[in-house]
Amino acid sequence: MIGYERLAQRALTGEAPGRDEAAALLDDPEVGLLRLVDAAFAPRLKHFGRKVMVHVLNNVQNGLCPEDCGYCAQNRDSKSAIRQYPMKTPESILEEAEQAAKAGASRYCMVLSGRGPTLAYTRRLAEVISEVKRRFPVEVCLSAGLVDREKAEILAQAGLDRLNHNLNTSERHYAEVCSTHTYADRVATLEAARASGLDTCSGLIMGMGEETEDLVEVAFRLRELEVPSIPVNFLIPIDGNQVAEDGSLTPERCLRGLCMMRLVNPSAEIRIAGGREGNLRTLQPLALYPANSLFIEGYLTTRGDTADETYSMIRDAGFEIDGNELYDATRKDGLDARHEAASDAVRDASHDAPADASSQSRFRIPGGGDQLLKPEIARPER
Numbered sequence: 174m175i176g177y178e179r180l181a182q183r184a185l186t187g188e189a190p191g192r193d194e195a196a197a198l199l200d201d202p203e204v205g206l207l208r209l210v211d212a213a214f215a216p217r218l219k220h221f222g223r224k225v226m227v228h229v230l231n232n233v234q235n236g237l238c239p240e241d242c243g244y245c246a247q248n249r250d251s252k253s254a255i256r257q258y259p260m261k262t263p264e265s266i267l268e269e270a271e272q273a274a275k276a277g278a279s280r281y282c283m284v285l286s287g288r289g290p291t292l293a294y295t296r297r298l299a300e301v302i303s304e305v306k307r308r309f310p311v312e313v314c315l316s317a318g319l320v321d322r323e324k325a326e327i328l329a330q331a332g333l334d335r336l337n338h339n340l341n342t343s344e345r346h347y348a349e350v351c352s353t354h355t356y357a358d359r360v361a362t363l364e365a366a367r368a369s370g371l372d373t374c375s376g377l378i379m380g381m382g383e384e385t386e387d388l389v390e391v392a393f394r395l396r397e398l399e400v401p402s403i404p405v406n407f408l409i410p411i412d413g414n415q416v417a418e419d420g421s422l423t424p425e426r427c428l429r430g431l432c433m434m435r436l437v438n439p440s441a442e443i444r445i446a447g448g449r450e451g452n453l454r455t456l457q458p459l460a461l462y463p464a465n466s467l468f469i470e471g472y473l474t475t476r477g478d479t480a481d482e483t484y485s486m487i488r489d490a491g492f493e494i495d496g497n498e499l500y501d502a503t504r505k506d507g508l509d510a511r512h513e514a515a516s517d518a519v520r521d522a523s524h525d526a527p528a529d530a531s532s533q534s535r536f537r538i539p540g541g542g543d544q545l546l547k548p549e550i551a552r553p554e555r
């Protein structure tokens with residue numbers, strides 16, 4: 174029998190539940206969902222109050238990837254109809270960073286497809302990052318694949334705040350989702366980032382055919398690596414990809430996964446990441462109790478809820494948006510101006526076309542009808 178108060182008290186002192194307990198939070202029908210959500214809310218409230226951090230993703234390079242991550246629309250074997258393009262121009266990235274700041278994003282996340290940048294490419298990225306930091310009041314995150322110590326230091330010196338590289342699943346399960354690089358490669362990237370003084374961001378994808386033990390394992394691995402920012406993605410299935418929908422992702426399991434992640438990593442920024450709309454569905458507001466951040470306006474190759482839908486959900490649930498100064502400055506003009514800016518930002522950053530607009534489902538893709546739902550496209554983060 175789970176002691177909810179004890180679970181919350183331990184999290185408040187930074188202590189994790191036992192691994193068996195963590196597994197029970199996901200699987201045991203005796204663990205009451207609302208009592209679990211309440212227990213997970215205690216450390217969330219202690220570390221983040223009722224604030225919700227808002228992130229905007231910019232896919233600054235799409236497709237053209239030699240890797241075979243089986244969940245990703247950009248992988249070398251994927252048949253999904255994404256638009257492929259090399260790195261956007263610095264001007265275009267700066268413009269999109271400005272729009273993200275105007276939209277109230279506290280963080281601007283630049284994401285590049287590919288195994289990892291060369292040294293020369295890293296230097297180009299560093300120049301852009303430094304200019305974004307000089308011009309706009311946003312924290313800058315980068316997701317660029319495998320990065321070694323030398324490259325991480327170049328990025329840190331440019332002012333990068335965080336480097337993202339998701340572990341995605343457990344070490345045991347990793348070979349089933351990718352064969353072109355190893356789990357150890359991913360861990361090494363996080364270690365290089367930390368050693369260079371960068372904050373790390375690393376999370377997982379639920380629903381890739383993993384066992385409960387794999388979810389518990391990755392949650393504890395992230396704790397051991399002291400990762401301060403953990404995106405929890407929910408698989409968006411892509412027709413023809415190696416990783417298929419495994420049928421495990423009910424809204425309740427997604428919510429339990431977020432609670433488990435919060436209780437194992439009590440002080441981390443837990444992000445409701447890709448696939449929240451189609452997988453959590455009507456339970457999305459409850460997810461704000463264990464989690465304290467989310468993306469607005471979609472992901473890398475998938476459209477999500479609009480900024481106004483997301484802001485309304487946050488306010489209706491009694492939470493506040495933790496935006497930047499520009500966001501506060503626009504607040505006097507009401508939500509509309511902010512929403513307009515957010516919509517513009519994302520419209521400009523969306524380059525993917527729907528492969529087939531004929532079948533509708535619970536997932537949104539860009540292009541065509543604005544509210545079209547379809548399950549083609551990809552994972553938000555690498």
Ligand code: SF4
Nearest residue numbers: 238242245248286555
């Ligand atoms: S997750 Fe990243 S490295 Fe893997 S296939 Fe997609 S773009 Fe390439």
